[in-house]
Amino acid sequence: MAKKPKQKLTSVVKNNLLMLGKIAKHTPSYFVLMILEGVIWGFIHSVVSLFNFKLLNAIDSTADFLYAAKIIAVMAGFYILAYAFDRWYWVIKNPLLRRKLHLSMHEELFRKALSLDLACFDDPEFYNDFVWAMNESDRRATEVIEDTGKLINRLVSSATLFGLLLSIDYVIAIMIFSCAAITAVCSHIGNRVSFNHSKETNSLWRKKSYINRVYHLSDYAKELRTHRADELLMREYDENTEQIVKSDKKYGIKYFLLYGLGWNTIGHITFFAVIVYTVILLGRGDIMVGGFAASVSVVFNLRWLLVDLVERITKYGKHSLYIEKYNQFMHFEPAVVGEITDIPEFESLEFRGVSFSYEFSSHPKYKFHDENYTPPKTEGAKEALKNINLKIGAREKIAIVGYNGAGKTTLIKLIMRLYDPTEGEILYNGINIKKFEPSAYRKKIGTVFQDFKIFATSIAENVMNGAYSESDADTVIDALRTTDFTEKLEKLDAGINTHLTREFNDSGTNLSGGEAQKIAIARAFSRDYPIVIMDEPSSALDPLAEYKLNQSILHSTDGKTVIFISHRLSTTRIADKIYMFDTGSLVEEGSHTELLSKNGKYAEMFRVQSEKYQLV
Numbered sequence: 001m002a003k004k005p006k007q008k009l010t011s012v013v014k015n016n017l018l019m020l021g022k023i024a025k026h027t028p029s030y031f032v033l034m035i036l037e038g039v040i041w042g043f044i045h046s047v048v049s050l051f052n053f054k055l056l057n058a059i060d061s062t063a064d065f066l067y068a069a070k071i072i073a074v075m076a077g078f079y080i081l082a083y084a085f086d087r088w089y090w091v092i093k094n095p096l097l098r099r100k101l102h103l104s105m106h107e108e109l110f111r112k113a114l115s116l117d118l119a120c121f122d123d124p125e126f127y128n129d130f131v132w133a134m135n136e137s138d139r140r141a142t143e144v145i146e147d148t149g150k151l152i153n154r155l156v157s158s159a160t161l162f163g164l165l166l167s168i169d170y171v172i173a174i175m176i177f178s179c180a181a182i183t184a185v186c187s188h189i190g191n192r193v194s195f196n197h198s199k200e201t202n203s204l205w206r207k208k209s210y211i212n213r214v215y216h217l218s219d220y221a222k223e224l225r226t227h228r229a230d231e232l233l234m235r236e237y238d239e240n241t242e243q244i245v246k247s248d249k250k251y252g253i254k255y256f257l258l259y260g261l262g263w264n265t266i267g268h269i270t271f272f273a274v275i276v277y278t279v280i281l282l283g284r285g286d287i288m289v290g291g292f293a294a295s296v297s298v299v300f301n302l303r304w305l306l307v308d309l310v311e312r313i314t315k316y317g318k319h320s321l322y323i324e325k326y327n328q329f330m331h332f333e334p335a336v337v338g339e340i341t342d343i344p345e346f347e348s349l350e351f352r353g354v355s356f357s358y359e360f361s362s363h364p365k366y367k368f369h370d371e372n373y374t375p376p377k378t379e380g381a382k383e384a385l386k387n388i389n390l391k392i393g394a395r396e397k398i399a400i401v402g403y404n405g406a407g408k409t410t411l412i413k414l415i416m417r418l419y420d421p422t423e424g425e426i427l428y429n430g431i432n433i434k435k436f437e438p439s440a441y442r443k444k445i446g447t448v449f450q451d452f453k454i455f456a457t458s459i460a461e462n463v464m465n466g467a468y469s470e471s472d473a474d475t476v477i478d479a480l481r482t483t484d485f486t487e488k489l490e491k492l493d494a495g496i497n498t499h500l501t502r503e504f505n506d507s508g509t510n511l512s513g514g515e516a517q518k519i520a521i522a523r524a525f526s527r528d529y530p531i532v533i534m535d536e537p538s539s540a541l542d543p544l545a546e547y548k549l550n551q552s553i554l555h556s557t558d559g560k561t562v563i564f565i566s567h568r569l570s571t572t573r574i575a576d577k578i579y580m581f582d583t584g585s586l587v588e589e590g591s592h593t594e595l596l597s598k599n600g601k602y603a604e605m606f607r608v609q610s611e612k613y614q615l616v
């Protein structure tokens, strides 16, 4: 259950002002026009009562036609102009400004998301907050500015009407204020309840949207049809929906007691008490019929305005809770950082006593609300890599082998500095890689991950990782030749401009698993990377394609350092040095012949594989 959030008034004001400042920075005209709209609507709401009051008095007392005509003319002019501005603003200007603000804020969020450590994505609590910030922030920003416009509107209206009411009778004013105070308390409690409600159901909605995705994304369509996963998913979906309904029911009762019975009843009692009181005043002759009519209309208007004003003000408390999280997220400082941007030419890469545990890396030290957190000791945490020591020199061809879960991909993630080691250090030319600015350092390494992703864009952009211009065409074609994609490319009418996937484009091309892998591998050859790392580059390739790929990789990486992971030991034979991993430890190292003569784990793995091949 979510902890009951506590907030100081100063932080509510500070947070909301911060958000308003952000909006003014992103879209200054949205900020100015919303305030202007608030003032104009404030008058539209209240001037009608003033107008009635003045007009009735004029008719009742002097019946001065010219005076009454002047009031009508001023009112007509004001209403025509004010409504013209209002329609222009809401129909034309506001949707554009909103869109502009959303785009600008999302761009800022995307950049922030990219700067986050990968470990953040392994931490479900952080991930929850991150998804929330992505989905909620722009909506909140719009609400804060539009609520501010409405707040100004209510303040202008109620101040005008309250002045009018005071001139009639001050007791009515006191009655209305008492009602507003009780309403404020109810609203305040209501905001807390609603925050807890969304906190409680947040993870349930996330699960629901995951299952939705599984059913509508083409990536899952095949698996769903061939396996029985749908039964499990359906069951989970039902259970999840049941929990959401249960939570909604529980909170529904709370909302009913607070809003339905609480402030609604009190509001109506006050309203009728004021009517009874003004009737008594009228009976006693303390007010005239004109004053009675105006005050009843003011009471009705003012009651609604004050209730709404209090609602708006308490909404700032709710906004503040969200803005607080958003700000913490935006101010989250990634742990994977470094100063040096000028990365020297590659000479060596060394692991010195490196251990790594995912459990430890995703520990709350990464949570943005825990700045001063001291991580606990690693004992008990399962280590994906244990005390690794190895050194790779320039131009070496290295193969990493081992059974599933041995820690091979983890090793690559550490080299790429997607995570920092829990213990020990990784040295590039003898310098700890933590000293290098991560994106500058990563530019030295061309990597193909085991779980690579193809983006819904052209082949060329996929190969160049987005940064494609026409002058890169030859580079793309060469890179695709290296990965033996040329034959397929010749069959595509649009060549390297062929759009991949049908997600956004009816004429898009869906590739086979092996073809897609060739595109992913080509990325490693799209730039002159001194180090090329490939995690299972040939897992989806047929034996002939694999043979061709190995030959062309060898040829194209002449003079480069290559680290490749493969389960097929027939391909690792070509490596200068092989590192064999077993459950997180480096157990053997040497050339293929050395390891075979050692007759250890590698030799055993090789024997099993060659027996299988002979059987076929």
Ligand SMILES: Nc1ncnc2c1ncn2[C@@H]1O[C@H](COP(=O)(O)OP(=O)(O)OP(=O)(O)O)[C@@H](O)[C@H]1O
Pocket (backbone or CB within 6 Å): 122, 358, 359, 384, 402, 403, 404, 405, 406, 407, 408, 409, 410, 411, 450
């Ligand atoms: N994001 C993660 N969070 C927690 N544990 C993880 C994560 N990724 C991997 N692991 C764990 O770390 C260990 C090593 O995984 P790794 O992916 O490095 O293995 P691998 O040798 O590449 O295996 P494979 O041959 O199947 O690709 C495994 O026990 C795995 O469960």
Ligand SMILES: [Mg+2]
Pocket (backbone or CB within 6 Å): 408, 409, 410, 450, 535
């Ligand atoms: Mg792996």
